[in-house]
Amino acid sequence: MPTPALHDQRPPQPPAQPPAQSGGPRPAPARPLNLSPGARTGVRAAIAIVAALAVLTALTAVAFGFAAGLRTHQETKTADLPADFSALTVTGLGANVSVRADDGARAPVARLTYTGSGSAPGIDIRSDKRGATVGVEGERGVIGSSSAQLEITVPAAMAASLPLSLDAKSGAVEVDGGAWKRIAGTAGSGVITVHTKADALELSASSGILNVKGEYGTADLRAKSGAIHSESLWVKRRASTQVSVGTANLDLSSGAPPQQGISATTDSGSTKLIVPRPGKDAKG
Amino acid sequence: MNSSNGSGNVDIDIPRASSAGAAGIPIDIDNRSGETSVEYGQ
Known part of the structure; x- marks a missing residue:
């Protein structure tokens, strides 16, 4: 009756070797291309022409750029x-x-x-x-350089006493200082920056950016795929933000909380609300 | 505070007792599949 072996007494097997290369035909060593003297001259001439054209193209581009620079005013x-x-x-x-x-x-x-x-x-x-x-x-506005x-x-x-309407389209619009009756605006793919005061602020952006600072009675900020940035923002009555796939960062901590509240609607984007601590009843 | 959340994430980092504020300031959050956070400022 055979007894089961407690230890394998066989010597360790060497690691498997990769399979040997197939014995196909070895590639023939490269041989220099034999050209007739006439063909060799032709190849040299073609290379010289291509090189000359490259240098000429580069020099022309530099000359045009220099001339354009001279015309800039x-x-x-x-x-x-x-x-x-x-x-x-x-x-x-x-x-x-x-x-x-x-x-x-x-x-x-x-x-x-x-x-x-x-x-x-x-x-x-x-x-x-x-x-x-x-x-x-x-x-098309001003484009290029x-x-x-x-x-x-x-x-x-x-x-x-003026309502101010902003349409940034693909450009940038900035409102700085002073006070306005009401501000409304669309950023499109551009940028709207407001740092002022108004009784009502209503801004929206498609893929653009809204930068908001200042003091407002109400603030309604919306972005689709764009972004809303705010700092030192004091909204006295009601603040609302709405983003689809964009981002909103609403910092309302510099003043008293909006008396009628804050609302934030977020689809698949992200919203960060920074609110005043309880007891904060004045700007500062 | 009113907060509704779909499949996203809502992070409220203020005491719920004070989240409506001492003066009763309402905060309405409607988060669908995104991220919403609320915190105190400095």
């Missing part, structure tokens, strides 16, 4: 807005637009600073019974 245009209007709309298509309520301003005015190689676009000012609309002329900065200044006393 800065130009400034100024235009008066109507002396009186009931609302102001600002568009930021292809330009950087800043809107300012100024205590020292005596009349509303727009100033365009253009930097580029072509001629500067005009300031587009339209006025009807709904109010005044200001932007940069042209359907050129840039345009449009500054709109409104007397502070006038701004305090």
Whole structure:
């Protein structure tokens, strides 16, 4: 009767070796290409032509860039807005637009600073019974290496009773200082930055960005795939934010809590609410 | 505080007793499949 082995007495097997290469035919060693003297001369000529063309192309590009640089200039245009209007709309298509309520301003005015190689676009000012609309002329705005900065200044006393509408489109619109009756705006794929005061603030962005600071009676901030950033934001009555796939960072901790509350709706994005500590009843 | 959450995540880092605020400030959160957090500022 066989007894079961307690230990395997067989010697250890060597590790498996990879299978040997198949014995196929070995490739023949490369042999130099034999060309006739005429063919060899032709190949050398072709290589020389290609090299010359490459150098010529590079030199042409440098020359064009240098010439364009020489043509770049800065130009400034100024235009008066109507002396009186009931609302102001600002568009930021292809330009950087800043809107300012100024205590020292005596009349509303727009100033365009253009930097580029072509001629500067005009300031587009339209006025009807709904109010005044200001932007940069042209359907596509200022593109390429050129840039345009449009500054709109409104007397502070006038701004305090004006509804302000912002349409950033693909550009950037900034409202800094002063106080406005009401601010509404859409960022599109651009950027809206507000650091001011208003009784009501209502901003939305598709893929753009909203930057918000200041003091507002109500604030309604919405973003689809864009982003909402706020700091030093004091909303006195009601603050609401809504994001789809975007992000919202609403910092309301610098002032008293909104008396009518805070609401945050988030689809698949993210929202961060920073609220004042209990007992905070004044800004600071 | 009213908070509804779908398949996402809601993180409330303030005491629930005070989340409505001493003055009764309501906070309404509607979180579907995203992330929402609430915290005190400095």
